[in-house]
Amino acid sequence: MTNTAIALRDLDTALAAVVEAQLRDGEVRGLEPDDLLSVMDAAASVVRRAEALLVDTVGEVDARSDQRDLSVRMTTTYGCRSVRELVERTTRFSSRRAGELIAAGRAVRRTTSLASGEVLPAAFPALREALVAGCVGVDGVIAVAGALGSVRVGRDAILAADEELAAAARGDGVDGAPPLPAEELRAQALVWAAYLDQDGPEPRDARAMRKRGITLGVCRDGLVPVRGELLPETAGQLQRIFDSVNNPKLDGPAGPCFTPDGEEDAADPDAVCDTRTRTQKQHDALATALTIAAASGQLPTIGGAAPTLVVSARRSDLEAGIGSAHVQGIDEPVSIAVARQIACTGGIERVTFDQSGRIIAITVNDRVFTHSQRKAIVLRDGECIIPGCRVPAAWCEIHHVIEAARGGPTHTDNGVLLCWFHHRTIDTGGWKVRMNHGVPEILGPVWWEPAQIWRPTTKSPTRRRDLLEAAHPR
Template identity: 35%
Template sequence: MEAEAAISEAIRVLAGTAAEPLAVLPDEGVYRRASDVERLGRLVDALRLQAAAELAVRADHVSDGSATPRLTRRLGVVSAAQVLERAARVSQREATRRIRLGTLVSPRITPFSAVIEPPFPAVAEALRAGEIGVDAVAAIVRPLAGAADRIAPEMLAEAERHLVSEARTGLPDLVAVQAQIMGQALDADGAEPREAELRRRRTFRIGREVDGMTPFHGLADPVGAALLRAAIAERTAPSRTPRFVADDEPAVERGADPLPIRDERSREQRAYDVLMGLLTAGVRVDRDVATSLHGVATVQVVVTEADLEGGSGLAWLDDVTEPVSARTAAEIGCDGGIAVTVVDDHGRPLRQGRRQRYFTAAQRRALAVRDGGCAMPQCTAPPSWTHAHHVVEWQHGGATDVDNGVLLCAYHHHLVHEGDFRLRMLEGLPQLLAPPWVDPEQQWRRIGRARWKGGATARAA
């Protein structure tokens, strides 16, 4: 057929073009190539969605009325998406997406040879002309399709034409926002049902470990998503500055880069630590309200006495098959959120987190007043997210007292337990000795962001 011959010739020509290096082109040439190739890609998108929609129709039906088995049966699959998955060698998710969008922008032919226009004809026309791509198609049709049965046809058509006009020159992300706003404005009565449906779909799941890591995933409704994004964005923003700092404090006490302690975490790792900080704060509140040493969400870690004292060997956490190091057990045992059970070499329990090991709520409040949150320079973790760390470790005779405690976030707590950063107390205040590659001068430096200094300064003024 003529169309098949044209596609074959286009593939041959484009295969040769793809082999040509772009490094020889000037900037303007590469820019123009990217634009031209995208126009070509939009035409290919139109063909992809058209083929996907037609395959979906034929997957479960016999097109010629003969006794030939339908496509799904002939291929040994159960859905139209699986048919397309095999034909196009794409993921099932991508196949499902193409079928869903293709059905909305492709005409249908009835058994009586009548042509039925697609639900979104203006989008279909712009797609076939190569004026918009599949991203713009999805941005327009998804919000409008969900409300199509509750919007007057003429209003729906006007909204579609307006959005197509915007998509011809605008960015798909901006068009998606416009489409969402327009769909909700036209379907004001549908907001509450949509909200109830979204809330019903909320979910959170924790999987089992894979290579020592435990996956978790879920879906958040709009309110939950807003809370998560706000909490994480606030604590991961590059412009984030510490709290509880008086204007006249020396740089070493302000956390205004007294030491170039580089945060090695990626943005994703920082977001994870923020989430764990929120969880830690919530568990600690539950524990304090219950007026017990360990709250209802307390996790237990089991370690032998020899390994805990020696700082080597393994420890085991509740409901987690991957072991942690004995040094990590000592680290997480500083605070009351995880109970450490010490056993002998035969597994017999010797002790389980004696009360004096854990800082009380009153002591933590005193540390929060003194340290203002994580005491490490440049860190902005609030007090509720931190661990109370024994400067002289408890198993080495250190007292559980404000004069031997300092607040550290989980990330910096781990750095301190690794041994490169050393802490000491001088006149009841924490000091830090950073490793030589961070502080070549090797000076003990006061750390923390004391709240009371700001008040004292204000009163003095």
């Protein structure tokens, strides 16, 4: 073992004693705010200095694995397919983290000239010095190298940007600002890239157009992984859709919120009680946008019809409410509850087979509300009728309060506006809906409505004016 490794092991032992005292004995909980930040700052400094060693060693492993002769590659010697795999196995980091270390290593690694044996400077020498000094970590190196690495300009220009950004990371830049975190370093590096790139964004746009794409993975455990890269304008439009559906709600139901385990969360008793995570909300917003797009009539047809989601299930399973259904194009089955929710907003086509599998009858039961019915329901309800939800009417689905399978008609007296999320969870989310002589009424969860009273609901400004005038006649 080298002296460096021995010194690091000793440091690790000393650090372990500190961590033991702070975490196992609960000393952190007793710290004053200034002391908490001081500990956080010191721990981050230790991490950055450790990352400097990691980056340099990973860079050397990368260099020793970049050999034409497979037999002398370091990855081959240790039985790994790639540098990333070797780093993962050695550090026990994730694949993404290992990739970041490799990229950072390539940005600040010093190479040796094959002709003279001279040690050559790193691609970003000033950034390397900031890394060694503990002023910047892996994320900061990636922020700078990622922004400037693809800029096609002279070496002198890159070095000038490198010096300026390294100074900003140290906190001794020309503006005298304190040391910048990685995100702000990246923002400044992007400004430098735009300044140095005399050809403008066109070459980057061409590369981005070639690399854009989305891939749907194989359904596993009820989820389909999505991978890919979006063009900036596409990502921006998608983000705007997320924002429009998931905008902050300021007048939602007040009351105690609950954790996913069902425990009451008293930390914020007046918060809007939506237990979805941000990523779950974005998924639901995307589902809403896809549903609206498919129903818009502006997409190309498939087989002469709109791109319709087709879900199949056996009649016996639908009637019993148990069993499985199948979404066309997805291998893994879904629950009958999913099939019933999807059928609530669409039509049902019953296909009857004989014992040999021959189709002997096709019956279409059109359960889709007409445009006129939808306009009337929108005028009555305004938007998603669940209190606190502000998804507009144009993005809502119409829910059959009494399912058509149980005799519920496709009539304005039996349809209400619900957003994709509340429509999907109306049977399990604690909210109940009923119609009282054609007027929607809501029964909220106990935490929201302790008295458990059915209350009329509407978010239509016209209807609200009528109700106000009825309650306060002039």
